[in-house]
Amino acid sequence: MPHLEIHNLTVSYEKNKPTLERFSLNVEQGELLSLLGPSGCGKTTTLRSVAGFIRPDAGRILINDRDYTRLPPNQRDIGLVFQSYALFPHLTVFHNVAFGLRMRRIPKKEVHARVANALKMVGLEDFSDRRPAQLSGGQQQRVALARATVIEPQVLLLDEPLSNLDARLRVDMRQEIRRAQQQLGITTLYVTHDQVEAMSISDRVVVMNQGKIEQIGTPEDIFAAPETAFVADFMGFDNHFSAAVESARDGKLTVNWGGAPIELRWHSKFSAPQPGTKAEVFFRADNARLSAGTEARGLAGQVILHTFHGNERRYLVETELGEFSIMQDSAGERFEPGAAVTVQAQTQKWIAIFEEMEQYA
Amino acid sequence: MISRWMYISLVILFGFLLGPFVIIFMASFGANANLAFPPQGFTLDWFANVFETSQFIDSFWISLQLGLSSTIVSLVMGMPVAYALTRFQFAASGMVETVFSAPILVPGLVVGFAMLNFFVLLGDMHVMTGLFIGHTAILFPYSVRVISASLRNLDPYVEDAAVSLGANRLRGFLLVVLPNMQAGIAAAFVLGFITSFNNVPVSLFLSGPGVTTLPVSMLSYLEYYFDPTIAALSTLLVIFTVLLVQTAERVLGLSQFV
Numbered sequence: 130m131p132h133l134e135i136h137n138l139t140v141s142y143e144k145n146k147p148t149l150e151r152f153s154l155n156v157e158q159g160e161l162l163s164l165l166g167p168s169g170c171g172k173t174t175t176l177r178s179v180a181g182f183i184r185p186d187a188g189r190i191l192i193n194d195r196d197y198t199r200l201p202p203n204q205r206d207i208g209l210v211f212q213s214y215a216l217f218p219h220l221t222v223f224h225n226v227a228f229g230l231r232m233r234r235i236p237k238k239e240v241h242a243r244v245a246n247a248l249k250m251v252g253l254e255d256f257s258d259r260r261p262a263q264l265s266g267g268q269q270q271r272v273a274l275a276r277a278t279v280i281e282p283q284v285l286l287l288d289e290p291l292s293n294l295d296a297r298l299r300v301d302m303r304q305e306i307r308r309a310q311q312q313l314g315i316t317t318l319y320v321t322h323d324q325v326e327a328m329s330i331s332d333r334v335v336v337m338n339q340g341k342i343e344q345i346g347t348p349e350d351i352f353a354a355p356e357t358a359f360v361a362d363f364m365g366f367d368n369h370f371s372a373a374v375e376s377a378r379d380g381k382l383t384v385n386w387g388g389a390p391i392e393l394r395w396h397s398k399f400s401a402p403q404p405g406t407k408a409e410v411f412f413r414a415d416n417a418r419l420s421a422g423t424e425a426r427g428l429a430g431q432v433i434l435h436t437f438h439g440n441e442r443r444y445l446v447e448t449e450l451g452e453f454s455i456m457q458d459s460a461g462e463r464f465e466p467g468a469a470v471t472v473q474a475q476t477q478k479w480i481a482i483f484e485e486m487e488q489y490a
Numbered sequence: 491m492i493s494r495w496m497y498i499s500l501v502i503l504f505g506f507l508l509g510p511f512v513i514i515f516m517a518s519f520g521a522n523a524n525l526a527f528p529p530q531g532f533t534l535d536w537f538a539n540v541f542e543t544s545q546f547i548d549s550f551w552i553s554l555q556l557g558l559s560s561t562i563v564s565l566v567m568g569m570p571v572a573y574a575l576t577r578f579q580f581a582a583s584g585m586v587e588t589v590f591s592a593p594i595l596v597p598g599l600v601v602g603f604a605m606l607n608f609f610v611l612l613g614d615m616h617v618m619t620g621l622f623i624g625h626t627a628i629l630f631p632y633s634v635r636v637i638s639a640s641l642r643n644l645d646p647y648v649e650d651a652a653v654s655l656g657a658n659r660l661r662g663f664l665l666v667v668l669p670n671m672q673a674g675i676a677a678a679f680v681l682g683f684i685t686s687f688n689n690v691p692v693s694l695f696l697s698g699p700g701v702t703t704l705p706v707s708m709l710s711y712l713e714y715y716f717d718p719t720i721a722a723l724s725t726l727l728v729i730f731t732v733l734l735v736q737t738a739e740r741v742l743g744l745s746q747f748v
Contacts, residue, residue, distance in 0.1 A: 180654055202653050203662075209654040215647035219669045228665075232656030273651075280655065 130194065131155035132316045133179070133284050138188035140174050148174045149340045152188070156284075161310050161317040163327040166337035167363070172320045175337075176286050179318060181205050192283050203232075208277030208315075212289040214269040216261040222248070222272050223257035229280035247279035248272075250309055267298045274306065278313055285310065285317040291326060303330050324364055328352060336360045354396050358409055358482055366411035366480075370450040374406045374481075382481060384410060387428035387448075391474050395481045402483055412479040414456040419444060419470045421462060427473040432464045446472060511728060518721035525716050536722035546723060549707040552618075553687050556703060560625035561633075561682035565675060567626075568633030573667075575634070576641040591635070593628045598691030601628065606695040617698030624692045629682040636681060640674020641667075680738040684731060 133156040141147040149171045156162045164172035177183045179190055181202030190197045197205060216225050226247055230240045248254045251271035261269055270290055277285060290306065291299045307330050310317050321327050327334045328348035336343040336351060336359070344351055344360045355361040361369065372384035382402060383390035393410060395402070402408065423429040430448035441456045444464060453472065464470055513527050518536055520529025540546055571590065575583060593601055602624070609620040644667065652662035693703040702710070704727075712720055 180650075182650060182653075201658075202650075203656050203658050205654070207654055209651065211647045211651065213645050213647055215645050215651040217648055217652070217666050217670075218644070228652065228657075229655035232661075276651075276655070 132158040132160075132193060133318070134189075134191040135175070135179070136189045136191070138175070138178060138190065139186045140171075140178060140183055141186055147186075147340055149178075149185075152340065152342070154335065154342070154345075156316055156318060158316055159314040160332045161307070161319060161330060163319045163321055163331040163334045164337055165321055165324060165327040165334050165363070166343075167322060169339075170337040171340040172322075172337050173288060174340075176288055176318060176320050179284065180207055180209055180286055206280070206283045208280060208282035208285040210270070210273050210277045210285070210287045210290045212292050214261070214266075214273045214293070216269055216272055216276070218261055220260075221257065222253065222259050222261070222264070225261065225272055226257075226276045226279050229276065233280065243279055244275075247275040250278075250312070251275045251305070266294050267302055270294065270302060271305070274309060278309065278315065281313075283316065285315045287317065287319045289320055289322070291321075291323075299326070306330065336363060338363075353478065354480060355411070355482070356396050356398065358411075361411040361480065361482060365413060367414040368417075368451075368453045368455075369409055369411045370453075372408050372410055372450075372481075374402045374404055374408050376404055377401045382408070384408060384481070386450075386474050387426070387471075389426060391476050393476055393479050393481045395483070399483065406483055408481040408483055410479060410481050412474070412476075414443065414454045415441075416475045416478045417453065417455050418473045418475060419446070419455055419457055419464060420473060421464065421468070421470060423469050423471055425471045425473065427471040430470050430472050432466050432468045432470055435464065435466060444470075446470060448472060514721045514724050515728075518718050518725045520718055520721075523717055525718055525721060529718075536718040537726070539717075539719045540723045540726065543711075543719065545702075545707050545711065546704065549702045549704045552621075552701060553704040556618075556621055556625055557683045557686040560622055560629055560686050561679055563622075564626045564629035564633045564682055565637075565678055568630055568637055568678070569671075569675070572634050572637035572641055576638050577646060591631045594631050598628075598689070599695075602692040602695035605692065610696065610698070617696070617701040620696045620698075621693060621701070621703070624696045625686045625689065628689065628692055629686055632682050632685060633678045636678035637671060637674045640671050640677070644670045676741075677738065680734060684734065688731075 133154075135152060135154040138149050138152040139147055140149040148169075152171065152175065154162075154175075164175055166172050174183060178185050179197075181197070181200060185198065188198070192206075217228065220228070223244055226244045227240050230243060235243070244257070245254065248257055251274055253268060253271055253275070256264065256268065256272075261272065264272065270293075273290070287306070291302050294302060303326060319327070319330060328351070331348055333345060334348055334351050335345050338359050344356045351360065352364055355364055355366070358369070375383045375385065375390055377383075378401070380394060380397070381392045382395060383392055395408075420427070428448050428450065430446040430453070432444050433447050433452070434445035436443045437459065438456075440459055442459050442463065444455050444457065446453050446455055455472065517525055517527055517529050519532050519534070520526060521531030521533045521535075522529060571586075574580075575587060605620070605624045605627070609615045609623060610617075615623075648666050648670075649659075649662045652666045653659065657665060688705060689703070690705045690709065693706050694709075697703060697706050708720055708723060
């Protein structure tokens, strides 16, 4: 039985324009599940519905088989971490963390022990007398995490918790949140718009778009095998082109690439396509190689733009199939804008997506 | 590094701002029977005269009562308005904000005249009641503004955080929002009280027989006498106001809200 169940949740802020439409999702006990998507996709609405701050128009929310749908937010037993930390500015770190325990009328002695434990978990045991304003952003978010978990909630909800931190701190905090979550074995819903963050922290990722689920899966699955063009685009497949399937067998299909066939995989969820089916082929910038001149096997093209990124160079190459962004090791040959090149496909990580697929999905 | 010209213009500016106070201050100790500068001799008679003039003592108490009551009532009314304006986006919120700042923008004489028509001539209202309503009305926008400023400094999600931790909405407000509004409320109190205490135009229209505020009675005193009693009283008022603002600044950091 899933620990958190969302059934057919519908939420509309405006009439006839639902932010969430018949949205269903199960989260297992102790699992960390990310809701990933662009702003306005409904991920925060989902989270706030689970927290009880939004009353859905339809649908049900169950935790531990108990119906939470109409329960007021203060009776929900949920830990919430905000993007803005939302610490109480007039209270010390200790009293911030103790707030939820006080509301639950836990005896003073136990409050002290549990707050001390929670602060120790986030490495802030020496900061209990500080005010939030005296802490760095990372420390404030740690306090927020301690405050949300010290009440031992049924479900932990994190709403873009790292967006206000700088890049390096974000990586540290990511690991810290993951460690705490696993240590406590707490069922967690994590909202983010950052695909790297979602992949590195989650057991499973839900990619959302316009109030609906595009794909659910492990980070590995979603990274390697997107089911829809939207997911492929969102998961960092920089390039795509349209092609007609020439043949398909043994789990591989072929399309034309500069006069010769290349073999591609498609998502195992779908049956083999007929020859002539229109496919959208996706690949990342680092899954192709450039060579000088147009004699080699591959797709002929011309360099339009070159940018240097330290370890690699990025080229914008114009071909008959469209413009592609291609990354090369910066130690290799450098191509100037205007140079004629051949794009060689490294197809192990390429993926073909069919239009019908999106309709089935 | 401040350049010489900036330094000089700063001195001129301060002279311009503080000069009148210095003159009044010195004049209040002068022995001449008329207000004169530079003063001749030294006496504290004028200060004694202030406390012997019943007109001043009576109107001081009226101003004090009026200042306290209208400030408190405007705060109590302003708090929910400030809360609503900062926490919710509603269709008319822009209009509401403009309407509430109107008494600041409209000249005091116009406000006073309008209130005279409304309360005294039409309503046959008790003078003190009219003054109280008039002062509450002019203080109300200050209350809303200053309390709004303190609420805008507070992350709106702290309330949600409190609720998610088990507090109901009311406890969330009392335990989390109100403590963070304290400084703003106190600042609005000081500002409101001083505004009411110093107000002339509205009080001028709404004062009546036997019920006058201190600034209005100072004005009418000046029409008959031109001795340094007024200077002495002004000195006392300046000291009173400076002390009040200084204390507020020291304790609350008033300047971050105004």
